[in-house]
Amino acid sequence: MRSRVSDSESEGTGSFEFDSVVIGGGAAGLTASGICANFGAKTMMIEKHKLGGDCTWTGCVPSKVLLKAGKVAQQVRDAGKYGLIDGEPKIDFKKVIKHVDDIRKEVYEDADxxxxxxxxxxxxVEGEASFLNAHTIEIKLPDGEKRKVTSRFFFIAAGGSAFVPPIEGIDTVDYLTNDSLFEVEDLPEELLxxxxxxxxxxxxxxxxxxxSKVTVIDMAEEIMMxxxxxxxxxxxxxxxxQGVNYELGASVKSVSQNNGKVSVHIEVDGKExxxxxxxxxxxxxxxxxxxxxxLDEAGVEYTKKGITINNSCRTNKKNIYAIGDIASKYQFTHMSEHMAKIATSRAMLKIPMKMDLKHITWATFTSPEIAHVGATEKELNEKGEKFEVYRFPYSKIDxxxxxxxxxxxxxxFAKKFSGKILGASVVGAHAGEFISEYAVAMKNGVSLRNIADTIHPYPSWGLGARRAADQWYIRNQSAGTVKWIKRIFGYKGEIPDYSDPDRVV
Structure with missing residues (x-):
């Protein structure tokens, strides 16, 4: 076996043990492995922990289970607004955390x-992979043995982990991150x-x-920047x-721990x-x-922000691709899956696919949820784009x-005359589902007029998307147009008041 295979050498000589090797078994790695295998490629997937990665074990899945438990508890407190009797829920946090773990295991067994x-x-393969050159890796196995593997293509999907800034005293404090949060068995009385x-x-x-009594500390003046x-x-x-406390615009000076209590020393408006x-x-x-x-041995370029890739997720080495959190500022499970599809299609089928950076979606699953797709209002204004803002409150969704x-x-955010959607943001229940409809519309050139003309069932949540799109029609009406219609058809009614450009109908 040759110790090195240059990029210029043929990839189709059959000199490699595998067609594709995927390093990492999270969302990006699982997707990439499955696609490669479905293309008929001899594929290896290497994961040093458990398959499923951050999403299944320390991210999306456990956090949403915990959010749901909290939401149910809050609904008990707010039962009066449904004509029931308000109450204080009895919470056994150990049972809550066990439920979180049970759901993680269920997802793992079903999909990972x-x-x-x-x-x-x-x-x-369970183990830790390290490049020896652009076509060869060495895998350190759990028993300490090492195995060398060669492959025609590599997909690096090693993911990301919690970043903890170098705050004074942080090394002396037993702090939590998302990696350890869901292993806590006792409910914190006061969580910072x-x-x-x-x-x-x-x-x-x-x-x-x-x-818990919760206090959020952030140097920004607002949350969710x-x-x-x-x-x-x-x-x-x-x-x-709902009871969350905030210290915003706060500079964290240091942290300390004494007798089981953690203290965060901050400065707000010049006062400590x-x-x-x-x-x-x-x-x-x-x-x-x-x-x-x-990565240096493979000659792969990277910065502290991640591996450098082009719009097809390829690194500077033509046979090595990087996907997911290790190579993206958009650290979402759905973006990891998207990148895996782009990279594998480009590498294995030579289809020149590129990441869709115009229609990236994200959602935060609080109650109410908040979600977005496409360009933000700030980005559109900075580009000098001409557009209209159409608002529709949840208070008008039956x-x-x-x-x-x-x-x-x-x-x-959409064009005035064509109704072309440039971006959308939603806060409220099921915001992620609303954004999904707008994402499909934007991707396929469906305008606000098209959405407004589409029958949505009543009284669905989705009808809110149509009602919001109706505002495009309303905004494009004018007193002059109505006068013209009245004159042609001889109508006798009043002309609506169009003086408020932000009116909602």
């Missing part, structure tokens, strides 16, 4: 366990969260609803109403203060898992009213 992929013909992004915001609500500020204000007020609790969650972002991969979830807003 090795046998599923082995049945596809994929060789699944540094970070007001999606993870911090979701967990602040979950633990508040389950009975990547979302529409008009809509995050709605979410912010609702979270405060200390916030104390029994647990500290660091929700301060993510970092790519670059260490130990041997289904939202009947279910007692009328807090929310649909906000669409």
């Amino acid at each position: 366990r090795p046998e599923i992929f082995e049945d596809m013909g994929i060789v699944v 969260i540094i970070g007001g992004g999606p993870i911090g915001t979701e967990m602040s609500q979950a633990f508040t609803n389950l009975g 990547n979302d529409d500020p008009e809509l995050t204000d709605i979410l912010f007020e609702e979270l405060k109403r 203060k200390t916030v104390a609790g029994d647990k500290l969650l660091m929700a301060t972002g993510r970092k790519p898992n670059l260490a130990g991969l041997g 289904r939202a009213i009947t279910e007692g979830e009328s807090v929310g807003m649909i906000k669409i």
Whole structure:
């Protein structure tokens, strides 16, 4: 076996043990492995922990289960708004965490366990992979043995992990991250969260609803800085109403721990203060898992932000692709799957597919949810784009009213005359589902007029999407148009008042 195979040498000589090797068994790796196998490629997938990755074990799945438990507890407290009797839920947190673990295992057994992929013909290996050169890796197995493997193509899907900034005293504190949060067996009485992004915001609500006193600390003046500020204000007020406490615009100076209590020393408006609790969650972002991969030996370019790729997810080495959190600023499970599809299609079939960066969606699953697709209002304004903003409140969606979830807003950015959708943001119940409809519309050139003309069932949540699209028709009416119609048909009614450009009908 040759120790090195140059990029210029033929990839079709049959000199490689595998056609494709996937490093990492999270969302990106599982998707890539399955696609490669379905293309008839001899495929190996390597994972050093459990298949399923962050999403199944420490991210999407457990966090949503915990959020649901908290939401049910809050519904018991708010039962009066449904004509029932308000009550205080009895919470056994150990049972809640066991339920979280049971659901993780259920998802794993149904979708992630090795046998599923082995049945596809994929060789699944537990171990740590490191490149020796662009076509060869060395796998360190659990028993300490090492195995060399060569492959025609590699897909690096090693994911990301919690980033903890170098705050003074952080090494002396028993802090939590999303990697350890769902292993806690006792409900914190007072939970401090540094970070007001999606993870911090979701967990602040979950633990508040389950009975913890929660304080969120962030250096920004607002939470959820990547979302529409008009809509995050709605979410912010609702979270405060539910009991979440905030220290925003706060500079964290240091942290300390004494007698089981954690203290976060902050400065707000030039004044120093200390916030104390029994647990500290660091929700301060993510970092790519670059260490130990041997990227330098393979000649793969990278920065501290991740592996450098083009729009087809290919690195500077033509046979090596990087997908998922290790190579993307959009660290979402659905983006990882999208990248896996692009990379495998490009590598294995030579189809020149590229990432769809114009229609990226995201959602944060608080109550109310907040979600987005496409360009933001800020981005459109910075580009000098001409567009209209169409708003539709949840208080006018009959289904939202009947279910007692009328807090929310649909906000669409679109062209005035064509109704072409440039972006959309939603805060409210089922916001992720609303955004999915707008994502399909944007991807396929469906305008607001097309949505408005499409029959939606009443009283569905989805009807709200059509009602919001109706506003395009309303906005394009004018007193002059109505006068013209009256004159032609001899109508005798009043001309509506069109003086308010933001009126909602």
